[in-house]
Every structure is written in structure tokens, then in C-alpha cells.
Amino acid sequence: MSDRSDAAARPRGIDPRGPRFAAGITALLLLVGVLLSLTGLSTAQTGFGWFAYQPLADAVLRPGVGWSIQSATIAQRALDPAFLLLLVIALLFLWGVLSPQTAPWGVLYRKVVQPRLKPSAELEDPRPPRFAQGVGLFVVTIGLVLHLAGVPWALPIAAAAAFVAAFLNAVFGLCLGCQLYLVLQRAGIIGRERPAAA
């Protein structure tokens, strides 16, 4: 015997391998983003210019040594390659939240990958991957805003956090909605408006 407390109509199911395929591509992009941000403006220190190699930079604390990003203009911060790549990733996350059916990696999966695989045994609810896209968008946006505000290390840390989630989703099947939803709800950040429903 089996009961479900909430038998409300569910949205049409999706092939669960689609979101994991998309997470794999996202993880790869985010890893490139981490690499670009580590070698770019976000973590550069001033010496003789932005990308100057300083063999002994950590040996002697010279006066006047600081973060390049703090003396860069807004335009310079926005034109940093890592910033541009993470902006693209953020827009892709936004696309995935607003219109999951037309998001590029989902379309690529359905057009190219899915026809070559066996049909999926079970279709799954599209809401959990959408929630994960929203979390990704939130994390990457924080990194982008802090970077524009001149905070060093904002981009690599945000990109690394998003990478961990996307990689674990793609490789281990980790589901952010499973791990985070109730934690965020307990913290009072989401979904408290209907506490006594049902």
C-alpha cells in the first residue's frame, strides 16, 4: 500500500539525463571561468602593471602593493575575460530559470544526444533542475556584482562554488533541491508563505 500526501497535478516529465548533460557543460565552462579569473584581473596584484610576474611578491610586503582590481575602472573590470565568461554563464542560468524548454544545452541534448540513447525508463519532474539553475544564477550573480564593485577573488570563489555544484550534479547525480531546499526554508529564505497549507 502506498500513499502520497499531495497528489496535485505535476508538470509534464522530462528525461532526467538532460539536466545532467547540461550540468556537465556548465561545469566545464565554470572550470574555464575559474582558470581565467585566477590568471586575470580578479586576483592580480599591483606591482609593475596588472599581469606582471613578481617572483618575490609574497616574500616582502612592499608598501603600495595592493589588488589591481581596486585601482581598475568599472570598464576595465567589466572587460576582464573571466567576467565576460561568467556573465554568459549567468545569462544561460537565467535562460534555464525563465524558459527551461528552450535553454540551449537542453535543446542540444534533445536534438543530438537523446536520439542516440535508449528512451529513458522514467520521466522526472522539471522543477528540481530549474531550482538548481536558480541557485547557480544567484551564486554567479553575487560574484559578478562584487567583482564590479572591486572586490578581489569574488569571481574565482563564486565560479568555484557553482562548479562544485554543477560537477557533483553531472558526475554523482547530486541534486541541489534535495540538499538545499529545506535548509533554505529553515533559514527563512524561501517558501514560508504557506506554512499551514495541506
Add this chain to the structure above:
Amino acid sequence: MTLVNALIGIAVLLVATVSIGVFLQWRQSRPRRHIPHEIVQPARLGADGLGETATLLQFSTEMCSRCPGVHRTLAGLADGRDGVRHLDIDVTHRPDIAKHFHILQTPTTLVLDRNGAVQTRFGGVPTRDVLELELDRLTRETADV
């Protein structure tokens, strides 16, 4: 930062991520027995009763992609055994229930004995074999009484 340092950073990130994944997977499949053996009141969960031998009490949310699969496993187990009942409670809009049972991740599955006392807790996706063993044990205990 030089390219070499950046690549070292990437390698550290990859190793750390894989470690987290392996750890999470290892922890998910382990049943926990040293927990408070609380008596569950079915009425508080909106259910009309519990199983005569055992109850598989699952907690799910709408944002949980693994819950439907666990639902199928548990429903299959309950269908194949007399006196075993499967209850799937959606706590998406019931933070009070989630808080009461200290649920921070879904699916979380509690195995209840014939009195409704919590015997075992699974955080994550339980393995079918371990569940079968739990149910065998509870069925024997009921038969002994």
C-alpha cells in the same frame, strides 16, 4: 597569479570536489539507528494510519529529483509485503513537519515498527537490500509477539 599556480588551484578544486562527492555518496547509503525512537502520530502527518507490521515514512519536496525514484522503490517494497505501509509526505509547504523531524535533506526515510516508533533513518537514497533486511527484522519481531 601565474598560470602554473592557477592550474594547481584548479587541480586542488577538482580533488576537493570529487572527495565531497564520494563522501556524500558514502554517507547517503548508510542507515542510522542511534536516533530518538519517537512514536510517530499518523494524524499529525495527515495520514489515516500506519502499517500493522512496519511503516516506510518518506519525506519529499517538489524540488527533489531523487524523491520519485525512492517513492517507486518504497511503494514496490510495501506492495510486496502484508502489513507494511508506505507513506510519502510532501513537506514543501510544511516546514513544521520538516522541523519536527529535523529533516534538512530529501528524500529522508524513517522506518517505523508496528507501534509507530522510529527504528531507522535514511538520509538520501536508501538501498533496497538494507530496507529488505530492516523489514525482515520488524516482521520477525511482530511474529514473535
